[in-house]
Amino acid sequence: xxxxxxxxxxxxxxxATIIVILAITSVNFVMFRMAPGDPVRMMFKDPRIxxxxxxxxxxxxxxxxxxxxxxxxxxxELSKGNLGTSFWQRRPVTEVILDRLPNTLKLVLTALCIxxxxxxxxxxxxxxxxxxxxxxxxxxxxxxxxxVPAFAMGMVLMLLFAYVFPVFPLGGIHTPASGFTGxxxxxxxxxxxxxPATSLTFWFTGEYVLLTRNSMIDVLDxxxxxxxxxxxxxxxxxxxxxxxxxALLPVVTATGIHIAFAIGGVIEAETVFSWPGxxxxxxxxxxxxxxxxxxxxxxxxxxxxxxxxxxxxxxYRFIDPRIKLGDKDN
Numbered sequence: 001x002x003x004x005x006x007x008x009x010x011x012x013x014x015x016a017t018i019i020v021i022l023a024i025t026s027v028n029f030v031m032f033r034m035a036p037g038d039p040v041r042m043m044f045k046d047p048r049i050x051x052x053x054x055x056x057x058x059x060x061x062x063x064x065x066x067x068x069x070x071x072x073x074x075x076x077e078l079s080k081g082n083l084g085t086s087f088w089q090r091r092p093v094t095e096v097i098l099d100r101l102p103n104t105l106k107l108v109l110t111a112l113c114i115x116x117x118x119x120x121x122x123x124x125x126x127x128x129x130x131x132x133x134x135x136x137x138x139x140x141x142x143x144x145x146x147x148v149p150a151f152a153m154g155m156v157l158m159l160l161f162a163y164v165f166p167v168f169p170l171g172g173i174h175t176p177a178s179g180f181t182g183x184x185x186x187x188x189x190x191x192x193x194x195x196p197a198t199s200l201t202f203w204f205t206g207e208y209v210l211l212t213r214n215s216m217i218d219v220l221d222x223x224x225x226x227x228x229x230x231x232x233x234x235x236x237x238x239x240x241x242x243x244x245x246x247a248l249l250p251v252v253t254a255t256g257i258h259i260a261f262a263i264g265g266v267i268e269a270e271t272v273f274s275w276p277g278x279x280x281x282x283x284x285x286x287x288x289x290x291x292x293x294x295x296x297x298x299x300x301x302x303x304x305x306x307x308x309x310x311x312x313x314x315x316y317r318f319i320d321p322r323i324k325l326g327d328k329d330n
Contacts, residue, residue: 010314017310024302028295029074033067061087061292074295083299084292088285093296097278103173104277107266110193111200118201119208120251124244126209127216138209146206151268154199158272161195168195171274196273200266208251215247222246 058064062073077084083093119142126138162170169175169192180188219225220243228238270279278297285293 013310013313017306020306021303024306025075025078025299026071028299028302029071030067031298033070033291061085083296086285086290086293088288088290088293093292096281096293097296097300100276100278100281103275104266104270104279106189106193107196107200107270107275107277110197111204114197115201115204115208116251119205120212120248122205123209123212124216124239124247127213127220127247128239128243130213130217130220135213139213142206142209142213144206145202146210148202149268150199150203150266151272153202154196154269154272157195157199168192171272173276192275196269196275199269199272212247212251215251216243219243219247 055064062070065073074084081094083097085091086093086096089096122138122142126135129135158170161167171192173189173192174180174185175188175192178188225238225243229235266275266277267279267282269275270277271283274280278300282294282297285297
């Protein structure tokens with residue numbers, strides 16, 4: 001019976017996800033065509049390019065058609081997995097995105113891994129010692145880190161550690177014309193990764209500290225924690241085997257969502273440090289008025305968020321067996 005309930009629950013979630021994807025696709029198409037600027041003019045800034053040549057380009061990319069016709073063409077090609085051709089790079093959008101995706105994943109996953117470990121440990125200790133001086137200090141630092149935008153933190157780090165004290169490179173992912181290969185190339189990439197990853201880690205750590213601390217405080221009020229203490233179980237064992245394990249449930253859920261949101265939230269950090277990922281690509285595509293590329297990037301971001309949200313919904317019950325399927329529907 002429980003399996004049938006799960007299938008019904010999963011079916012509802014999948015149908016809702018499909019509806020959301022269709023809505024995102026429609027908004028994604030209209031949004032960029034409402035933006036000011038002529039993409040064809042951005043492609044050809046040479047004033048000697050005449051109106052006839054520009055009209056030929058519009059016809060080639062289908063920009064001479066009406067909005068409804070363009071939308072139907074977009075949906076038809078999208079169903080085939082074709083995101084179109086970048087006006088700016090003259091390459092398939094899918095190819096351009098896949099070229100930059102690994103660089104973004106390096107940055108995001110590095111920052112998330114470090115932030116999850118540090119933020120979870122500090123948050124757990126702050127919640128365990130709620131009201132203490134340690135808790136107040138951690139909360140102050142976490143709120144400060146969470147309040148500072150990634151681009152502001154990035155500029156401070158760049159000023160201090162790349163300009164005043166030139167320890168790390170100013171930006172990019174590799175040293176230009178270095179000719180590095182193998183381990184030397186990996187080391188060079190990691191050296192360039194330090195500052196942008198640190199700027200993101202500050203923000204993520206602050207959020208994880210706050211989330212874990214609040215969850216820990218809620219867990220410590222539960223009856224099973226009181227029972228464990230009455231049985232004479234040591235405080236460390238209560239903390240690690242009982243309180244922390246249950247306090248991590250919302251953190252695990254948040255991590256799945258953060259992976260998707262973080263992929264779309266690195267625009268500031270990548271732009272500041274000229275990190276050649278999807279965030280930087282988005283900024284460049286906006287400047288170039290590259291509709292197909294912008295559509296492809298935002299569709300990728302949106303689908304990542306929706307799909308990961310679906311996966312989290314479907315797996316959360318197995319993370320916490322106390323949750324019933326009926327509760328998730330409410």
